[in-house]
Amino acid sequence: MRPENEAELSEMVRHARGPLAVRGGGTRGLAARGAVVLETSGLSGVRLYEPGALTLVAGAGTPVAEIEVALATEGQRLAFEVPDLRQVLGRAGASTIGGVVAENASGPRRVQAGACRDFLLGVRFVDGRGDVLRNGGRVMKNVTGYDLVKLMAGSRGRLGVLTEVALKVLPKPEAEVTLALRGLSDAQAVAALSAALGSPYEVSGAAHLPGQGTFLRIEGFAGSVRYRFGELARLLQGFGVAEEVPSPWAAIRDVGPLAAVAGDLWRLSVKPSEAPGIVARMGAEAVIYDWGGGLIWARMAPGADLRARLGVFAGHATRLSGAPGIAALPPEAAPVVALSEGLRAQFDPRGIFAAPEEV
Numbered sequence: 001m002r003p004e005n006e007a008e009l010s011e012m013v014r015h016a017r018g019p020l021a022v023r024g025g026g027t028r029g030l031a032a033r034g035a036v037v038l039e040t041s042g043l044s045g046v047r048l049y050e051p052g053a054l055t056l057v058a059g060a061g062t063p064v065a066e067i068e069v070a071l072a073t074e075g076q077r078l079a080f081e082v083p084d085l086r087q088v089l090g091r092a093g094a095s096t097i098g099g100v101v102a103e104n105a106s107g108p109r110r111v112q113a114g115a116c117r118d119f120l121l122g123v124r125f126v127d128g129r130g131d132v133l134r135n136g137g138r139v140m141k142n143v144t145g146y147d148l149v150k151l152m153a154g155s156r157g158r159l160g161v162l163t164e165v166a167l168k169v170l171p172k173p174e175a176e177v178t179l180a181l182r183g184l185s186d187a188q189a190v191a192a193l194s195a196a197l198g199s200p201y202e203v204s205g206a207a208h209l210p211g212q213g214t215f216l217r218i219e220g221f222a223g224s225v226r227y228r229f230g231e232l233a234r235l236l237q238g239f240g241v242a243e244e245v246p247s248p249w250a251a252i253r254d255v256g257p258l259a260a261v262a263g264d265l266w267r268l269s270v271k272p273s274e275a276p277g278i279v280a281r282m283g284a285e286a287v288i289y290d291w292g293g294g295l296i297w298a299r300m301a302p303g304a305d306l307r308a309r310l311g312v313f314a315g316h317a318t319r320l321s322g323a324p325g326i327a328a329l330p331p332e333a334a335p336v337v338a339l340s341e342g343l344r345a346q347f348d349p350r351g352i353f354a355a356p357e358e359v
Helices: 007-015 064-072 097-103 148-153 186-198 222-234 249-253 272-282 306-310 334-349
Strands: 018-023 036-039 046-050 056-061 119-124 133-136 161-168 175-181 203-208 213-220 243-245 263-272 286-290 297-300 315-321
Touching: 007 036, 007 119, 007 148, 007 161, 046 263, 056 064, 056 097, 064 097, 133 148, 175 222, 175 334, 186 203, 186 222, 186 272, 186 286, 186 315, 203 249, 213 222, 213 249, 213 334, 263 272, 272 286, 272 297, 272 306
Parallel strands: 018 036
Antiparallel strands: 046 056, 056 161, 119 133, 119 161, 175 213, 175 243, 203 213, 203 286, 263 297, 263 315, 286 297
């Protein structure tokens, strides 16, 4: 089903008799067996853009690329750096802004700027009854009411179908520079990244690619960037000689180095200090550390159950690709299950919105 407007979507949901799986651009591929696919691509278009107020409102089905073009004409951007996982997942389609919000998808800049949900000002969505709900607003000063805005970020289409989102945007920086350290072990790299992130030099990217290098990004006014680069290099001299390198951040954001590596793709959120030990236990084909070690991308042998291999750890693991048989989403603790079920009972009492079951 592909509604062309919010009213059509409301009617479709209201009269649905079986499970619905919400799909934006189809770039992620999570699906629920037996569900009818509900596409949001018809709910498209930038509806309001006020560069002076740093706000943009768009239909949930609007391609991210279209939004980025509109922002670029005014020297602005989505600060949370939307990942494009099509290459590493081997999928087509075009990411939509509603899908980004539903996944709370955020790239390397999250360590400094924040996540997608931190820039979400308002939402419109259709709940499981078919009712149209609105929360938040189209301006940054509107903070009244319950914070359903944050609730919808990362909800993966389980509470309702997003129809419109309002976002805060930011100016592009005048300058950007990347500092690289070579030859560090994973433990040394995470220590260096932690030292940089704990410094006053406003690092906006902190990643480690084993065998390739450890990378730190600084952005802002040209003079400030150059000063902070020098100070950061001095701070990290105990880890080696820092060098300035061309920007690797598009590849890190899109997990490009793992695209040519065979296997299932996993995404882990962990405590940075524990990341090297977790990677050592994984037996992965290849990994990328992002967010100072708090985010691990890993290629595992096909069919490997990473959660069973790791056992209990402080964090969670999501499986993004591979043959059916292992749940895509991590299991929830009992108190979280109770809270999630309570929320779904309020927003989707008929259980219309299907849960992604397997990759």
